[in-house]
Structures are given as C-alpha cells and as structure tokens.
Amino acid sequence: DAKTTQPTSMDCAEGRAANLPCNHSTISGNEYVYWYRQIHSQGPQYIIHGLKNNETNEMASLIITEDRKSSTLILPHATLRDTAVYYCIVSDNYGQNFVFGPGTRLSVLP
Amino acid sequence: DAGVIQSPRHEVTEMGQEVTLRCKPISGHDYLFWYRQTMMRGLELLIYFNNNVPIDDSGMPEDRFSAKMPNASFSTLKIQPSEPRDSAVYFCASSSRGRETQYFGPGTRLLVL
Numbered sequence: 001d002a003k004t005t006q007p008t009s010m011d012c013a014e015g016r017a018a019n020l021p022c023n024h025s026t027i028s029g030n031e032y033v034y035w036y037r038q039i040h041s042q043g044p045q046y047i048i049h050g051l052k053n054n055e056t057n058e059m060a061s062l063i064i065t066e067d068r069k070s071s072t073l074i075l076p077h078a079t080l081r082d083t084a085v086y087y088c089i090v091s092d093n094y095g096q097n098f099v100f101g102p103g104t105r106l107s108v109l110p
Numbered sequence: 111d112a113g114v115i116q117s118p119r120h121e122v123t124e125m126g127q128e129v130t131l132r133c134k135p136i137s138g139h140d141y142l143f144w145y146r147q148t149m150m151r152g153l154e155l156l157i158y159f160n161n162n163v164p165i166d167d168s169g170m171p172e173d174r175f176s177a178k179m180p181n182a183s184f185s186t187l188k189i190q191p192s193e194p195r196d197s198a199v200y201f202c203a204s205s206s207r208g209r210e211t212q213y214f215g216p217g218t219r220l221l222v223l
Contacts, residue, residue: 042216043203043216046211046213049211091210098155098210
C-alpha cells in the first residue's frame with residue numbers, strides 16, 4: 001500500500017512555480033522520498049529524491065520538512081510540458097514498499 | 111544511449127492467443143522491472159530481476175503470466191492465453207541502483223479482444 005497522500009489534481013499558471021505537496025506521516029528513519037512524473041502516453045520519469053535535506057537538480061527542488069512527515073516538489077518555472085501526473089513515493093534504499101499511488105495530476109495553464 | 115526499448119509498441123490480439131512483450135534495458139543496468147498500468151488499478155509492479163534472476167514476482171497476476179530474462183540485454187513478458195482483462199499498457203524499466211531510480215520504456219499498449 002502507498003504510504004503517501006497527494007492531492008488528486010492541481011492547476012498552475014505557465015511561468016509560475018508549481019508546488020506539489022505530499023504527506024508521508026508514517027515515514028521511517030531510513031526511508032527516502034522519491035518523485036516521478038508521467039507525461040501522457042509516456043512511461044514514468046524519475047525527477048528527484050531525498051532523505052532529510054532539501055535537494056535540487058536541473059528539473060526541480062525537493063523540500064522536506066524537519067519532521068520528515070511531508071514534502072513539497074517545486075517546479076520553479078512551470079511550462080506547458082510539465083503537465084503530467086506527479087507521483088510521490090516513500091521507500092528505503094533497498095526498494096521496499098516502492099509503490100506508485102494515484103499521484104497528483106498537474107495541469108499547467110497558458 | 112537509446113534508453114529502454116520495448117516492442118511491439120502496440121499489440122491487438124484475440125482472446126486465447128499468446129502474447130509476447132519484449133524489452134531491452136539500458137546497457138549496464140542490472141535491474142529490470144515489468145509494470146502494468148490500467149485506469150482502474152494504476153501502475154502495478156509485476157516482477158523484477160536483478161542480474162537476470164527474478165527477485166520478486168509477487169505482482170504477477172496468475173499463471174498465465176510468465177517473464178524471463180535470458181541475458182542482461184533482453185527480457186520477455188508472456189501472456190498465455192490472453193484475456194480481455196489483460197488489456198493495459200505494459201512498461202519495462204531498468205535501473206543500476208534498484209527500484210528507486212528507474213528508467214522507463216515507452217510501453218506496449220495491449221488490447222485483447
């Protein structure tokens with residue numbers, strides 16, 4: 001069973017930051033937070049992951065709260081091509097409980 | 111690198127026929143995963159291999175499904191006999207680090223009539 005809770009859908013204006021929340025209140029100390037996205041008719045794509053520190057790469061930033069019970073994926077300047085389903089996954093580094101839930105459907109609007 | 115390659119991209123078959131889906135992982139990746147995606151059930155892990163050995167096949171729905179990985183560059187997922195409820199998109203993914211950072215192929219869209 002997925003250990004995360006995400007909103008079903010969100011809208012974001014093109015050029016603005018998209019902030020996608022994820023609740024994972026039962027996360028264990030050795031579990032990471034992973035984010036993937038799936039653009040329509042494509043396979044899922046890895047975005048970013050983190051343990052407890054904030055992380056940034058060329059695609060996005062990941063902000064994890066100090067108690068690690070929630071996190072936010074930030075797309076700093078959303079484009080129409082960022083329209084996709086975004087999955088937040090909690091798992092240890094052996095891949096235990098690595099389950100794709102329903103995710104958040106992000107629509108970037110012109 | 112060409113990424114994960116899957117074939118065929120689309121398959122339409124009749125109930126009772128055998129279906130074979132193929133996957134070529136990214137070179138150097140020693141994990142390979144097979145997923146199924148439907149509107150009702152979302153993205154489900156069917157089976158995964160490490161170094162060509164099946165590690166977890168608990169997601170394989172029933173005996174009609176089988177998967178093999180004869181070498182590091184090729185895997186098959188076979189459904190025999192196929193049923194209409196098997197209609198779905200089947201994804202193959204590979205990784206060098208386990209389940210957390212997987213690279214997915216474009217998927218095979220299967221329709222069983």
